Amino acid sequence: MKVYDLLAKDSTVTEEGEKVKWIRVGVLLQKEKGYSVKIDCIPIGTSWDGWLTVKERTEKNEPF
Structure with missing residues (x-):
């Protein structure tokens, strides 16, 4: 059995540019x-698309 993480990208825009944070929301x-x-x-409530x-x-x- 293989295990995969389900990740949601949470991006915030700062003066330096986009900062990406990955949030593990489940498994496959x-x-x-x-x-x-x-x-x-x-x-x-995040920038999740x-x-x-x-x-x-x-x-x-x-x-993570």
């Missing part, structure tokens, strides 16, 4: 016979 599990999605939160990015979880990207 790739199973033998399909996929399962677990949503932990919905990023309302409705899109989620899927990134395979590795030890390097464990904490």
